[in-house]
Amino acid sequence: METETKDRQPTLSDRTYGWVNERFKLDALVEYMSGKVVPVHGHSAFYYMGGISLFLFIVQVITGILLLMYYRPGADSAYESVRFIVSEVEFGWLIRSIHSWSANLMILAVFLHMFTVYFTYAYRKPRELTWLTGIGLLGLALLFGFSGYLLPWNELAFFATRVGTGMAGAIPVFGKDILIVMRGGEEVTGATIGRFFGLHVAILPGLFTVLLAAHLIFIQRQGISEPLDWHALPESDKKHQKFFPSFLLRDLLVWLIVLNVIAVLAVLFPDGIGVVHWPLGVKADPFAPPPAVIRPEWYFMFAFQALKMLPAHILFIEGELFGILVFTVGGVVWTLVPFLDRGRAGDRSRYFMAFGWLVLAFIIVMTVVGYVVE
């Protein structure tokens, strides 16, 4: 084999690699990466969720940059520019549709990724920081969704943002200040678009990129988590595949399938479908009466519905405030799960498993109730 390599003429790619290698010592990195493996078992499909999330984020960045070329923030221009994008710009409708579809699918993929990691105990030592960065990425993804929702400055977005930012105002002590910082004043106005726009296209992407880089580096350094019952198996019974090229090629395969799904959804349902929809509708009018039904995006529905169902007062505090406190405590517990779950490698934790199912059931039930009950 070596003789063959030595005998044949170096190709252009060989020469390019050699040129870069001479300067950046790529051989060491390639050797390290070629040793990486991915466990192969019945639930290996879960390993693709993170990659799907990453792919959808890349789609978001590309389509977001394209939208940015025509989008103009401001109460007098935001709606008009989005209307121009979807009606006049060549394939503008497709770009907006893909951006919206991949945003929703990304949130879904991130949620699925998080729950598969949780239920397989993949957050445990030594992957505590991977979990923390992942939770941070989920939070940023939700903020992306929240800030992006207002940008078309249409009726539904305006009133949903007013309700959403209003909830932040219920936070004790700093609530009012937070609300004013978020809205850029007492009310949702053109100043709010400016803030949300800056958040959506500059601050969040920057933070997201840093956290994503940390998340990916942690994964590459620590390798992919093995299933819990593998701890009792002898090494000979464990089946692996090489990360390069086997897993990466499969990842690319899944990405192409996801791309196909997005293409179909974006063309067949450019304004979304059912509860996942983003019709441009009419321009926001702060003086118009709010629509009969104001709903947040589907991924905020569980929290919105839960807060709505709470009575006006619980014990000595307001119901909404009580709900926000419970969500805050729940969120902190969920984030700190790697440090709270002291189970040894290979052990299952009945309590954390039950907690996980409880959270999942709560999210699903509240979301369904939110859409079924008017």
Add this chain to the structure above:
Amino acid sequence: MWLNEVKGAFMRSALAVLVLTVPAGTALAQADNCRDCHMAIEDEDGPAHKSVRDIHIQKGLGCVECHGGDVSLEDMDEVRAAAGYRGVPTHRQVPQFCARCHSDAAYMRGHNPALPTDQLDKYRTSVHGIRLFEHRDAKVANCISCHSVHEIGDAKMPHSSTHPANLAQMCGKCHSDADYMAEYGIPTTQVEDYTGSVHGIALLERGDLGAPACNDCHGNHGAAPPGVSSLSAVCGNCHAVESDYFDGSPHKAPFEELGFPMCETCHSNHAIVRPLDEMVGTSEPAVCLQCHTADDGTVAFATADTISRALGQLVAAHGGADSLLSEAIEKGMMTTDEEFRLKEVRQALIQARTLVHSFDADSVLPRVELGLEKADIVKTNAAALIDEYYFRRKGLGFATLFITVLVIALYIKVRRVDRRLRS
């Protein structure tokens, strides 16, 4: 110190006495023996009971303001003998009876400055007033016939007999009673006609208070609404543009010469239905045929035919554009601009229909052409949007096919790599 306490106690006691005695004194001053007695002796439909809903009572006026007498007297004979007692007026006396206050500008300014004070003067010019005062006709309406007696309400109050929604029924009490109206020789179908008319449906069924009731055309107290010289011109109060076009039309002079009312001749009066484009033309049900024939020596038939055809063209163009645009909307295309443009077509159609009242084809045709031009743009753009829809479908097909081929190719590559690695 001690002195201050005594002073404080005294002031508190004085304040308490003041607070307790003022309402008692007020209650004494408000004693109304008229109402107290009449409430006791009358049944629920009696004047005293009804008057609770009367605007005069609600505004703080009492029985004596109209009937005179003295509220402090308990004996009815003493009341009748009291100075200023007016009692119950006769049918003919009622207008002056009400006018004592309602024609007194100084008095009314203190109670309701927005209310005119020329009702009696206007009433004297009306058919009702003329018949009452000059012919001593006791059957015609006076103030209380329309406003009721003791439950008089502001016309804005829903319970008031003069509220727009109650007006037709109120006038119909007399005007729909064939026996009652027999001696006057006028029709008694006005209310029935009005109820089925475009105006009646708007007001009585849809609750549109902007739609005219009887008084909007016939006036409240006078012979015609303010500023209207003749009832035949009253439609112009609301339909000003049509009225202006008619005034400049070739019909104006002959209508006046022949004594034809300007609107009623074609649209009728109480039974006005929604006008149709077919009202203009040279065949039934065109109203032009009422006066004109093909060989009457005028350009009427040619004009009517031209206008009728033009309107028909624009209606068809609007329908065609609307249909294509609906298809584009149904396919989920972005049609906002075209929807606005279609509204302009609709606007052109409305303007053309209004211009019909000029009875001048040269005025109607430019507006129709403008509408046709815009309808064509809507059609073209809607068709392009529908084509775009199918283009997107085809594009999706090719893109999906291309990606699927890539997926298959990659899958084959994965299998090969796996085989190579295994070997």
